[in-house]
Amino acid sequence: MVIGADLPAINSAMPIWIVPLFPLTGALVLLLTGRRWRGLLSGWFASFLVGASFVSTIVLLLDFLGGDGEAALVNRLYQWVAAGSFSVDVAFRVDPLALVMALTVSGVATLIHIYSIDYMRGDPRFARFFAYLNLFVFFMLVLVLANNFLLLFVGWEGVGLCSYLLIGFWFERKPAADAAKKAFIVTRIGDSAFLIGIVFIWLRFQSLDFEVVFARAPELAAGTATVLALLLFAGAVGKSAQLPLHTWLPDAMEGPTPVSALIHAATMVTAGVYLVVRAHPIFEASEVALTIVATVGIVTAIYAGLSAIGQDDIKRMLAYSTISQLGFMFFGAGMGAYSAAIFLLVAHAFFKAMLFLGAGSVMHGLRGETDMMRMGGLRRAMPLTFWTWVIGWLAMAGIPPLSGFFAKDQVVASASENGRLWFWIAALVGSLLTAVYMSRATFMTFFGRPRSEQKPHDAPPRMGLALVVLAAAAAFGGILGLSAVNGILPAFLEPVFGAAEEPHGPLTVLALALASSAVAVVGIGIAYLVYGSGRIDWVALRSRFAGAKRASQRGFYVDDVYTGGLVAPAKLGSAFLAYVFDRRVLDGAVNGLGRIIGAFAGRGRAVQTGRVRSYALAVLLGVVGVLSYLVVRF
């Protein structure tokens, strides 16, 4: 293998492929030898490999920082596809965007691996779980480190596969198996559009390499750019669970909770955001596409926020909140605030992974209970979980100076800077909803009287470790982007997105920050009034507004519309084809043909004596015949 043979100028001390190699090794070894591992060793093995991947990513970062200011390091491994003029390399790319993503992925994944060792202890398929997790990390790293669209797509589909395997990890339970299938099929709709988009890119640019495509993207005509961008965006919508393809994510909570934390909160679902941000030159060539991205994002954010308020299941609540936050990220990307979107992505990875792990810890303490109606008052029994949760809650609600505040503030502010007032107001409404539903969940879970007879206990130390580290990251992650213009992260990402402009909207930065903090405080206040203060009998309130409650809980019936409008007719049509058309018409034709052939075969089968030696004699007869023909001919 010639590594980077055609790039002598770049002196990357460490080849990039090392990073995904670690989890791939782990996945292969664990898959091949899974049943031989005893105890928790396989978990440690997998965690160690992902940790090694994280460390090597840091080495890459240092390499990159110490480099000679190249915009990107590229390692070409080999030519992968060569069909006529269609040629794709397996090539990895390291630039600030990829590094941020890879660090987030491998870092969060390491913590969640360690957390899972205790969470999955005693599971009969313990080693297989870690094999899948490792495989997921491998594909995710391929996705973020890919240097062309096709390799990115490989990672994209790979993480989809792992998501399917992990959601359905407890496939003995029908809901889990169904949810896995649903996730796989629904995301496939978006992926098909993405694949078509890749083909379009090839047709238009004769290359799939990022450098080539993005360098020539500004040449695109507005119409072409719109189509191309929307095709890519459709893939992102499926993967990131945006309207209207969001229905799989709440169901995906049937998987083990660490999986929800890693795949369905911190990493895989953010791949859509990554794709939009990565392909921003294409999107920027079309004003329409950017507006659509922003609109879909903000509509999803508000819709999912409303749905989250109605959820009683703690994991479904977090799932809707993830959809909502992803909506914010798309909103930011649509507003052109790419580094803000990435910043929110990273911060969200920290606090949402932490919240999921906290939820897992609660479930662990309550023997699998997920219904918040049967929780309450847990803050005494589970102090560690409670305090880390509080950090995550406040961070997500947007209380300064936690990371969520800075990230979300920048996203919200981007609307104001663009001068789009309505978008800005909508974003503030979304923030308000975020604060409300998060506070509601907190008050229902940790405050008030205990509503279950169980004796809850706090998480074991290894699970606690992940909680604490992630909580610390959620608390202090704001340092990365104190300012949208020259914070650490925006400055680091500058080579990819270009320099950020000084804000020129109608409101100052300070006013914007004040507005969003005020919204957060108001949201928490509302939730406290209803769920925390004890002055309002919210249980009675639920039954009074049962209709609205049910609508919210069911995600405003989008799923039911799909079931009634798409799935049922499809099933009906299939039933007609299967039981009427196939049985009567096709089977009749085939059976008739079969009977005719059977009649002939009845005569012919007399030749088949079943004796090998007769057959051998026939072969010899043939040989002698052919040879005599040849001898006579010459």
Add this chain to the structure above:
Amino acid sequence: MRTPISFFLLLSAVLFTLGTLGVLLRRNALVIFMSIELQLNAVNLALVAFSRQWGNLNGQVLAFFSMVVAAAEVVVGLAIIVSLYRKRRSADVDEASLLRW
């Protein structure tokens, strides 16, 4: 060397035919299998003779490959005969005619 190559080829033909006859006339699966080995060897002889005739080593290489393949074939074939024998208590190929109509 003064022996004409055609001698070797004719010997090869005779041996090959004897192997063929063994396959056709015997009923013991093991003996049939040995006859197949005889055929393979006859072909190997022809290959080596060709190699000598044309003054290059391709024939010998081919014979070498044929030996390797024969080794693999014998291993699998004997395993099949063993399990056939376990099932039917007999190594007679005429009795193993389950695929007959």
Add this chain to the structure above:
Amino acid sequence: MLGAIDWVFWILLVARVVVVFAALLLSVLLAIWIERKVIADMQTRIGPNRAGPAGVLITLADGIKLFFKEGVIPAAASRPVFVIAPILSLVPAFLAFAVIPFGTGVTLFGHPVPFQLADLDIGILWILAMGSLAVYGVVLAGWSSGSNYPLLGAIRSSAQMISYEVGMSLGLIAVLLYSGGIAMSEVVEVQARHFDVTGLGWLPKWNVFFQLPAFLIYFIAAVAETQRPPFDLPEAETELVAGYHTEYSGIKFAMFYLAEYVHTITVSAVGVTLFLGGWRGPMFDFLPWLWPLVWFLLKLLIVIFVLVWIRATLPRFRYDRLMNFGWKVLIPFGLLWILITAAYVQLPQTYSDLRAALIIVSGTLAVVLLVSPLFVGPPRGVLDEGAAPTTREP
């Protein structure tokens, strides 16, 4: 053409064959005597002491006795095969010796007379070929006796020989790679070099130093091939009476016995040639052709002594342990060692020594780590020894 035949050449050739054959027979007589004497010493007995000085003629006496005994052929035996079997086990053992060089040679009547029957191109392969033929004597003896004990003994022995032959080939292949030649004389030639480390310049670079693992593999496999203790399962008399030669008596039995010892001497000689520098040693001007012979015999004697020592020391292996060891330890280890040797031979051509060493070490570690899960932990479906079978919960 007939007239041009060089008679001296042919006579010398025949003489060489006869001398080697006779020397081999003689050395068997001595080897058996040495074995009995040494073991007796180790067990604080006296050992043979009647025939000849210190009992040195004991083997001859035994041989003569066996020669005059009646050769019984069982009624159920398959006669022709029963007669051929001992011959088939004796011949390959002798033939294998043909390629072993035991000296530089002399010049007689203007003809060079090398102390080696034939320096074939295919030296090491020839030894392998003869080793693989040795199985026939065992298989046919067991089958043709028409009796159960020999049959079972033959199946066991032949399985053992086939299994360990693979390990032995792996050991030999490593040496072959390392030496870069197949002919025995080439292998001996390679070992003429000396270490170029200060202070060690006197030490010849015998293969045993850098190919120690191959030597161990070869040695273990050779002991198993010759069915000497601790691998003498075929002769586990409590289980199998006397293994494949239970039904043999008289001169035919003597031939098996002889074959066993010729085989032992042959594998020892091969070991000496391939690993211990062959006939090389300090040479002196006085009788230059004699010294190689002396060194060769000395080394041979040491190896045979070690074999006897092992016999006196180690208890017999259990059969399943023996097979497990052969297939699951010796062969994987041999493969790994071939890999390492190949890397050692090939890599320095492209990389600097240090990098090559680094690659070899890390590559070995990687292979071992990757493969090790296959060897640790109880495999699925196989019970631990002695563990009660657990049934699946209903």
Add this chain to the structure above:
Amino acid sequence: MNADLVVFWVTAPLSVFAAVAMILSRNAVHAALWLIVNLFTLAVLFLVLGSPFLFVVQIIVYAGAIMVLFLFVIMLLGVDQQASLRETIRGQRWLAVVLGLGLVAEIFFAVRLGLGLSRGALPDFARVNEGGNIRALAEVLFGPYFFPFEVTSILLIVAAIGAMLHGRRRVQDEDVIDMPAAAE
């Protein structure tokens, strides 16, 4: 009279005789022994044809491994009873013999047409075998034939594993410990 001609006329009839004896042996072990004799004669002919490597490979692979396996299987199964040579399929015997004769005749003609039955001047094989037959063969094997060579190694492994799985006795279901011991 040349040495190689002598060798040929000694080994060729022996080889044919052994082959005939093999297909006429009523006992499977005797058949195997005759086949071994035949293989040795062929090995000698390989030597005559200038390929000492194939000579020794023939002995190691065929005589040393394959035929031992045969004997092993015969002994293991105990199928060494005297087999009846009576033909059971009508017409099989004489048809086989006639066709066999036809095959030999055809090859005879083909050889006469192609090479001629005795043509002297053969190419100089010593140059081809420069540096020893093994070295020369290795140059070819690891040069143009390298890929097939690697493929055969895979073939061997697959065959070994396949035979192992095929020949293995099925473990009874109740003996299988399927569930891994509950971790802690």
